[in-house]
Amino acid sequence: MNPIEIRTVDVVQYITPLREGGSMPGLVRADDDFLYVLKFTGAGQGKKALIAEFLGGELARLLGLKVPELVFMNLDDTFSKTEPDEEIQDLLQFSVGLNLGLHFLSGAITYDPLVSDVDSKTASKIVLLDSLMSNIDRTAKNTNLLEWKNELWVIDNGASFYFHHNWETWENHLTRTFPLIKDHVLLPKAKHLDEAAKLIQERFTAEALQNIIAAIPENWLEDEAVSLTPIEMRTAYSTYLKAKLENIDQLVKEAKNAK
Structure with a gap:
């Protein structure tokens, strides 16, 4: 790895x-x-x-x-x-x-769903990714998307993976879907969710995910108030993402129903 x-x-x-x-x-x-x-x-x-x-x-x-x-x-x-x-x-x-x-993207402007455009495939990938990692903060009120050089840029993912704010109950989130996807700013434009799901399954291999998780600095995972060790936390992130990938059809269905 x-x-x-x-x-x-x-x-x-x-x-x-x-x-x-x-x-x-x-x-x-x-x-x-x-x-x-x-x-x-x-x-x-x-x-x-x-x-x-x-x-x-x-x-x-x-x-x-x-x-x-x-x-x-x-x-x-x-x-x-x-x-x-x-x-x-x-x-x-x-x-x-x-x-x-x-x-820093100098000159970038905040994405505005009322005046900005985004292609459906890009919107679908962002919507399903945010569902996968339980990102509660990509709404019309706070899009956390930028337009820079005529392209859409994804920023501010810090509200994702909110299960890690209570490690005692993190396993309860493994089988949950993400109902808050109904508030996603790009949901109305996400018309290629099945295609996005296929791409996620292709690219989010076990090795690729492990390589990203392994790059988290060790001291970011050290917390005296939590019983889990950094190794156990890395395993938890991996387990969480694996569970969401296995349940991606349900996430797609949920997003479609929310539309």
């Missing part, structure tokens, strides 16, 4: 907070001179949101969807010492270490 290659960069400049999101990510510059949207381990949902963001992004990429490059970002303790805003100061201080960055 070979984990996927994810670059690691160092934050060299904290530019500004992005207050649109609840977790208040930041726009930063890295030592490769590129700009990134930095998702902090010290934010509200902490490491779990970063894990969901990472898994969701790489699964979307595996499916051939457009996703900004994800990188691991080292943040040192110097930034919190020079930040005047106390809220941001705390966020920077609690996030020292390895965080997650998304390549």
Whole structure:
């Protein structure tokens, strides 16, 4: 098993907070001179949101969807010492270490279902993927999709895999479908769900999923308040995705009925 290659960069400049999101990510510059949207381990949902963001992004990429490059970002303790805003100061201080960055798409605009268009095959892949990973946050109110260079880009998957917020009951989610798919912003345009299901089954091989899960940083999986070890957590993510793949026909049916 070979984990996927994810670059690691160092934050060299904290530019500004992005207050649109609840977790208040930041726009930063890295030592490769590129700009990134930095998702902090010290934010509200902490490491779990970063894990969901990472898994969701790489699964979307595996499916051939457009996703900004994800990188691991080292943040040192110097930034919190020079930040005047106390809220941001705390966020920077609690996030020292390895965080997650998304390549900043300069000039991108938020996808608007009333004025933007998307082809049915792309919409179907996104809808079924979000059902598969239980993403509760791709609605008309908050699309978490960008238009950049006339293409649709998938961002902000941090609300996915919500079973991991209560590890004691995670196995209860294995046989569940995802009724909240009824609120998905792209559901009305998703007319190729069967085709999307076939593609997911082809590309989401056991090896491909294991390679992505294996790339989750070890310290993101360490939690003294949870009885599961990092190895057991990786196994849980794998088991969850396997169960959803085995139940994909039901997810397709549910999405069709919701339309």
